[in-house]
Amino acid sequence: MIDILLATYNGEQFIENQLLSIIGQTYKNWRLVIHDDGSSDQTIGILKKYQSIDERICLVEDGVTCHSAAKNFLHLLTYSKAEYIIFCDQDDIWFESKLQTLFEAIADRNSPAAVYCNAFAYNGVYITKDKVSLFERDCLANSLFLNSGVQGCSLMFNRALLNELSDFPEFIVMHDHYITMGAICFGEIKYVDHSLMLYRQHFKNVTGNVATSFKQRIFNFFNYANPILDRDHYEANKSFFEKFKDKFTPEQTSIFKAYIKFPSLNFFEKIYYIFKHNFRIGNNKSVLLLKLFF
Incomplete structure (x- = not known):
C-alpha cells in the first residue's frame, strides 16, 4: 500500500486535474490522504465530490490549520499508515506510470530508503523539453550546497525511513528537504532518470517558479540573488x-x-x-x- 499525502489550500483551479491523474495511475493499491489548510474557495467541495466517487480518497477534517505547506505536509505524516509514502502537490499532473515506476524501484528495500524521479515544467500551455531537476544527489557532500531537498512531489520513501525521522528537529525549512536529508544520512536515495509528471508553474507556486528554458535556469542558478548557502x-x-x-x-x-x-x-x-x-x-x-x- 502507498499513502499519497496531498496538502491543499485554495486549489480549485487545478486540483481536479491532479485528482484525475492520481485515479488514473496504473498502480492501484494506494490511499490518498488529504488535509486542507483552510481553503476559502471551492477546493473542499471538489475534494468531497471525488471522495464520494473513490473510496481510496480520504479527506482529513480535524480542524487543524497549519498556515504553511511544509507544516501541512508534516501534519499529514501523522495520518500515514502505509509502508510507502509519497507527497503530492495540488496543482501538478502525474503521468499514469509514476506510482508504479517509483514503487518498483524501492519495493525490495527493507532498510530506510527513498527514490525520486524528474519532471517537466508546465505553465498551462507550454511544456519544457528540459527536466526540472538539474543535479542528482546520493550523499551528504553533494547535497548540502544544493539549498533544497529532492522535489517533494517526486519523492517516494518507505516506513523504515519515516521511523528514523519521527522525532522532528527544532527547525524544518521544508518537508521534502527533511526527508531528503534523512534518506542521505540514514539510508539510501535512488534516482530514476525519467520525467513522470508535469510540474505546473504559476504565480501561486509555494516554492517559486522554475524557468522553462535551460539557459534561464542556469542563469538563475548563478545569479547573485541565489547564494552559495541559503x-x-x-x-x-x-x-x-x-x-x-x-x-x-x-x-x-x-x-x-x-x-x-x-x-x-x-x-x-x-x-x-x-x-x-x-x-x-x-x-x-x-x-x-x-x-x-x-
Missing part, C-alpha cells in the same frame, strides 16, 4: 545535525561540522574546505567553485 536551508541543516548528531558516522559528523563552519571562512579557506571534504553540487565540484567565484 540561510533557511543552512539553519535547517544545522538543526538536523543537532537533533541527530549521535546517529551520524564519524565521516558524516566531519562533513556537517565543515559545512556549518563554511560561512565563517575566508575565500581561500572555503576553496580548501571544498577540496578537503569533497563538497560539490550534484556530482560536479566545478559548479560549486564557479558559484564561489561568481
